[in-house]
Amino acid sequence: MKHFHAALFAATALMPLTALQAYAATPKDTLVVAENIDDIVSIDPAEAYEFSSGEYVTQTYDRLVQYDATDLQKLSSGLATSWKADDAAKTITFTLRDGVKFSSGNPLRAEDVVYSFKRVIKLNKAPAFLLTQLGWTADNFDSMVKADGKTVVVKYSGDFSSAFVLNVLASRPASIVDGKTVEANDKGGDLGNAWLKANSAGTGPFVLKAFKPGQLLNLAANPSYFAGAPAVKSVAIRHVAESATQQLMLKSGDVDIAKNLTPDQIAAVQTTGTFKIETYPQAAVHFLSLNQKDKDLTNPAVWEAARYLVDYKGMTDTILKGQMEIHQAFWPKGFPGALNATPYTYDPDKAKKILADAGVKTPITATLDVINSSPFTDMAQALQASFAKGGIDFKIVPGTGSQVITKYRARTHEAMLLYWGPDFMDPDSNAAAFAYNADNSDGHYQSTTTWRNAWAVPDDLNKATLAARAEADPAKRDAMYVELQKKVQTSSPIILMFQAAAQVAMAKNVSGYVNGALPDFVFYRLVKKD
Missing domain, CATH: 3.10.105.10 (Dipeptide-binding Protein; Domain 3)
Incomplete structure (x- = not known):
């Protein structure tokens, strides 16, 4: 059914609203979101630098350390279970989590972490400055970040505290990609950039199934996610630019969540008593x-x-x-x-x-x-x-x-x-x-x-x-x-x-949605549909 749902939403992306209303209700195991996502320039985590692409990267990739759905106030272990900072030497040593696999099935290696960081530096896309500010360049990188068995040693330069560096490494471009898979999809020395604009290669709770710019993002649950499989089997994020259309789709049952309603529309939806409004x-x-x-x-x-x-x-x-x-x-x-x-x-x-x-x-x-x-x-x-x-x-x-x-x-x-x-x-x-x-x-x-x-x-x-x-x-x-x-x-x-x-309107049977202060703090992995 998972594949049927992905095909269904891909096929309906261009249908008029009247045709969509015939479906009346979303599938039980699929969360359907109406959202304006036309700001996306790229979904490659080394290039993604828009609000909507930040939301996407969080669903499909992990960092060594990260803020998680269960506690947005605390910097938690991600792909690293522990780390040791030496402020005097300006180094942080990370120990990787055992048993983590990428969506390809490849096991997580320390070399993947090094490859991911170096790839950001070499591509030098919009968010690269977040990592280069640590003193990393294409010329010195190999001496700054090294893999050693199950550990990664990160060295930085500049007047930073280790707490600042950890927050940098919890940011979007520090997401870890599957080095073997990305290298296999290198085209003309682009480090897999073109391929990652239409595919995912992460360890996250979801895997990309389809991306059509200005139309949709379809995600399938990763049953092997190290923090537990998502409660829903898939998430369909549909680009709907018009807030009035989002409102109609929510009322007709074609979507579970509408993210871009105006204040007047929020008030109108709220008075029906059929939906709930959450403010973040x-x-x-x-x-x-x-x-x-x-x-x-x-x-x-x-x-x-x-x-x-x-x-x-x-x-x-x-x-x-x-x-x-x-x-x-x-x-x-x-x-x-x-x-x-x-x-x-x-x-x-x-x-x-x-x-x-x-x-x-x-x-x-x-x-x-x-x-x-x-x-x-x-x-x-x-x-x-x-x-x-x-x-x-x-x-x-x-x-x-x-x-x-x-x-x-x-x-x-x-x-x-x-x-x-x-x-x-x-x-x-x-x-x-x-x-x-x-x-x-x-x-x-x-x-x-x-x-x-x-x-x-x-x-x-x-x-x-x-x-x-x-x-x-x-x-x-x-x-x-x-x-x-x-x-x-x-x-x-x-x-x-x-x-x-953010005022988010959603069906009353939806629970577990997390929307933090940043797009990178939007999480679907705990969502349930009762």
Whole structure:
């Protein structure tokens, strides 16, 4: 039946809603999810750097150490059962778990760990910086990470504590792939990159059965998973961009979970009493950024005025109700080191005065790139209306998630409405993205908002970011990050606006779904359908 269900959902992916409604109920052993997943650029864990691809990687791969569904607050053993850190020597020695096999049947080896890390460095895709920051390069890697029987010895350089390094190794690009299988699917020296965009080669609780970009992800349970087989035999994640369609599919029984409903739709679903709504605080911060390649957007007065042209309360009281709260700093509320002050309010008259006093001529016109789905299009329209009152006119340019993100990475936008989540649970993850850019050259690609907006960060801010990263005292370190956030909050072409909360609607017979603060903390392996 597992194979029949996979074929069924692949076949129905392009059917109109009226045809889908004929099925009326999802299979007992399959969880069906409606979600907007068009942000996916790649599902290769060495390249995956989008929210939806992060969710996928967690289902199919493991790391040496990781956060798990049973306790999201604790860094737990993954493919390593134990580890020993030597801060003085800047090494961590990991002992691998016995009896673990990849989905191919190949046993986990220490060599697979070394291969996986080296592969990330050699491919040098978007998330590679997470590992290269440990001092690893293609030239020195073999002397930094070594396999020794059932152990892996990791050496790092730089002013980091071992706790920081462990959090890095719990991040997405540190996922372990089946070296033998990936090498067998190398095409022209691509290290299996093309193959892993359509296949999985991990040890995770699920195995990829089908991926069609902008259509579906079908996952089958791994019965041999070391932490126990998932309760459901398969998970079908269907790309449904329209929130109204998700709502209809949930009501008709065609899906078990709908992830992208608007506040009004959440309220409507809740009043029926047939479904349950779960709310999960998220680490994602939403921002408006101004590309410094556009000369009209480089004056700091424009940055300051923009902060008074966002109708924060108007949006959170209406189109974003229950799904976002006002947050004007780069590190999310609820985590150590967060700045929770919100000094900016909507004041178009003040914005106009700031621009006039600085001699900035208005109107300023700019394109505003936005993901063409809820709530982003509604947010873009609200920004368009509020900014117009201050003399800044936006022309909205909608696109799929992957189109918008690809344009952002190429630095070809003017203004961009987007969101950002930390790559691992340490303030440096976001500080490096919002407060650091020591090389702004076009040829020095960096997966940061600063570089992507061509903002050459002032040297004092760069130095403060590095100093906070190296600080060993937790209280002092938190205070340093608060100061960093104050500086970015006051003067930066990146205007932080909101922090997200995920509202997930699901059938009442679904239990065990886990949705943490990051996409990487979404887990389906404990889900049951009663």
